[in-house]
Amino acid sequence: MDEPRRTETDRIMGAYQGYLETVCESVREQEETLDHLYARMKDAGAIHCYGFGRSGSAALSLAIRLRHFCEYLPPVWWVGDQARMPVRAGDLVILFSGSGERPEVLCVAQKAKSVDATVFLVTTRTESSIGALAQEKFVLPVLDEPFVYGGGDFEVASYLLQEVMVADIGTRFHIPKKEVDTYHV
Numbered sequence: 001m002d003e004p005r006r007t008e009t010d011r012i013m014g015a016y017q018g019y020l021e022t023v024c025e026s027v028r029e030q031e032e033t034l035d036h037l038y039a040r041m042k043d044a045g046a047i048h049c050y051g052f053g054r055s056g057s058a059a060l061s062l063a064i065r066l067r068h069f070c071e072y073l074p075p076v077w078w079v080g081d082q083a084r085m086p087v088r089a090g091d092l093v094i095l096f097s098g099s100g101e102r103p104e105v106l107c108v109a110q111k112a113k114s115v116d117a118t119v120f121l122v123t124t125r126t127e128s129s130i131g132a133l134a135q136e137k138f139v140l141p142v143l144d145e146p147f148v149y150g151g152g153d154f155e156v157a158s159y160l161l162q163e164v165m166v167a168d169i170g171t172r173f174h175i176p177k178k179e180v181d182t183y184h185v
Contacts, residue, residue: 044092050079051096052104058158059096068180089116098154100128109133
């Protein structure tokens with residue numbers, strides 16, 4: 001019998017499968033950072049999420065998911081909405097930027113810092129302009145493969161991270177699943 005032919009698609013999927021295992025290990029290694037984030041969520045006046053472009057879609061998704069917990073968390077806002085509360089002292093601002101340098105996200109970080117809000121950054125870099133303003137950051141690994149175009153690995157990792165976070169928050173805060181269904185959009 002002939003060996004099955006390994007396609008380029010198979011190679012790419014195998015690389016992403018290995019990458020997701022690396023992301024999971026990174027989450028395990030930074031569990032204390034998540035503990036701090038959850039504590040800040042509970043203590044915040046409000047939670048604001050933001051990112052730009054595809055990183056922004058991951059941040060928006062997190063904002064939507066956190067709103068499902070509206071009876072258990074402070075109000076959650078998407079910074080990009082026109083009708084929202086402004087960032088204020090004591091709020092938590094969760095930013096997504098793979099590079100940590102995106103000007104639109106940096107502007108939000110600067111504003112949050114200027115009003116004494118807590119800045120939490122999800123990124124791939126340990127050092128960056130936005131990271132310098134953040135009280136804490138969660139650093140996701142990158143996938144060093146020639147087929148990754150435009151940071152798609154950061155998006156994949158960000159979505160996995162938020163799925164882990166939502167499940168973790170629900171479990172830790174003892175939120176019944178039926179409560180989430182009430183606010184599901």
